[in-house]
């Protein structure tokens with residue numbers, strides 16, 4: 270048995286929440302230098318430098334350690350990850366360049382184990398985690414917030430974290446994070462889900478409130494409050510959730526680059542306020558995206574995505590605009606909504622703990638007006654986009670997207686195209702195409718608000 274003194278057994282770190290990780294400056298020395306946490310009221314002066322490094326210039330090899338300008342060399346480096354064992358007991362080992370703190374917990378439905386760690390620079394071989402072993406079907410890793418990374422294991426069935434510890438460097442071996450999983454039955458698994466084992470992934474809301482505060486505070490007291498319509502732009506996925514990918518391009522990067530370009534274009538007119546749900550490579554849970562829109566009483570919510578078709582399902586191309594519906598308009602819309610709604614499971618969010626208030630809300634009379642506005646904007650968007658942008662053969666669809674479920678904020682989700690289609694992918698990484706698309710979307714936004722404001726004026 271290994272020397273106990275060599276172990277930094279951290280089983281008792283259940284209280285160590287992600288926030289504590291953020292505060293641990295000895296672990297994350299450069300956290301103070303990281304750009305302001307999103308979502309942020311956009312400001313050209315303080316705009317995240319990500320804006321000037323479009324996705325088109327992103328390296329072909331995914332490097333999750335690159336987060337805007339936060340690719341500081343100070344983060345611990347993970348150099349190798351491997352699985353050992355069988356379907357009864359499976360061991361995970363992560364090689365590091367220094368010991369780190371961590372918190373491990375299990376989640377149900379689907380069965381997952383989540384390990385929260387300080388922000389780590391993952392220098393792992395491409396494809397690491399795609400092949401499972403024993404109790405682990407697959408695993409993924411990445412940022413969940415500035416200063417915080419996460420590893421999510423998809424399990425083949427219920428399992429418990431029997432042991433978890435960090436070993437210091439010894440006998441020529443680097444420091445290692447070790448996780449030992451053991452098969453248990455469903456009953457035992459559910460009992461292990463202690464209430465304190467909840468992932469603390471609510472930064473978006475706190476920051477949404479914080480974002481409003483400083484902006485109002487910085488305004489001169491004599492100035493009237495900013496009544497310009499507030500538009501929320503929601504680049505899909507982020508951090509640990511890459512979204513669709515093909516030929517080295519990841520949806521999360523493409524849609525972030527597009528979202529930032531759209532923000533800049535909309536802000537130029539001076540007619541609107543814009544808030545992004547994320548301005549960097551960070552994971553944001555779906556409900557938090559909705560809550561940003563609701564908390565800030567947004568006048569419009571636009572979620573940006575890029576689709577992909579599995580090879581066996583043929584080819585498809587063009588942009589599609591989706592609105593919320595309790596019944597999908599066709600099988601493809603249903604498949605897509607299901608895929609997009611999986612984001613939280615991918616990111617390690619405790620789905621059983623998600624409030625159902627918004628998530629399960631039915632499209633009822635109370636939402637009728639919102640639905641009317643959402644549909645009106647979707648039609649305006651299609652009319653503008655089809656003059657400059659290649660559209661899908663059925664460009665207006667609807668399905669049960671969780672991110673569109675704010676009952677009081679007109680919301681649409683735009684799939685810019687298919688990364689699985691060669692022509693679309695060429696467009697998606699083209700700055701010229703992005704400029705044209707951003708311009709037509711801005712036109713649609715203008716048309717939408719021109720009509721809304723005119724109607725509001727008529728009511729007076």
Ligand SMILES: [Zn+2]
Nearest residue numbers: 505512574575
């Ligand atoms: Zn997506």
